[in-house]
Amino acid sequence: MAKQTKDLNDLFHETLKDIYYAEKQILRALPRMAKNAQSDELRQAFEQHRTETEGQIERLEKVFESIGKSPRGKTCDAIIGIIDESKEVMEDFANSDALDAGLLAAAQAVEHYEISRYGTLRTWATQLGLTEAASLLDETLEEEKRTDTLLSKLATSSVNNQAKAA
Amino acid sequence: MAKQTKDLNDLFHETLKDIYYAEKQILRALPRMAKNAQSDELRQAFEQHRTETEGQIERLEKVFESIGKSPRGKTCDAIIGIIDESKEVMEDFANSDALDAGLLAAAQAVEHYEISRYGTLRTWATQLGLTEAASLLDETLEEEKRTDTLLSKLATSSVNNQAKAA
16 A cells, blocks of 8 residues: 555644644743743733633644544644743843843744744645634634734833833 | 843843844755745745845844944754754655645744844844844844745645645
């Protein structure tokens, strides 16, 4: 029997496993980022995003279910690298007034990774006629974009100005 | 003498080194992605982005110069992870009609990392009163956003439809 060639359905499933793993890593990283945040606003933003991330993981589980697969993650080197950079900034700028600016930058790198993945997955779901999956992925994509906008606002307002004024 | 606390200037410089390293890795990765692309449109997009990346590296060197520093990179785990994922998709989907879709997804993950980094750096440059740096970073940010828009268009048009029709 000839080996079956992989298609867009396989790519969709593989990428779904990638973001499922990534979301779980983000869920683990957020409490540490919240604990290190200097401003109340940023801490609250991280805590709120943690709750959102729990919802996003549940939504991904529904996407797996909608294509008849069990929710399973696979190691995502990209998110590991991005989260490692946030750890580095927490160490290197531990006693600095610029710590929040560094945490915000790390969080926005995380958001942009998610925005790219959810955008891609939603496009593929639509092309594959996976209506339910497309709708679930779109919901999370919009949520991630709102979070990125909130973080951008924080970055241009008080958080970084503290660092500048220091 | 008490150890000097790091400030936003240091964070700006560190993050500049991060994206300088990242751009150089991207410059090395793009020819392989172009070579693997199945459609002429995608190959051309990668080749064009390679030329753009050369310009972006030169622009970063001007930013280093504007703050009186020598251009130097530092290992960026995030971009290594993202590029590793593109290599994985090129191996796993080597003979698949979904290869271009996978390459597009990888390229968009790269773009979004860059968009987040340049957005952050431009905000900090403005806050630090680094007018020349802010202007150079803004130029690249707009270029990256245009590239992402172009890749999104390719992703929703012919490239993935070939995979679907396969």
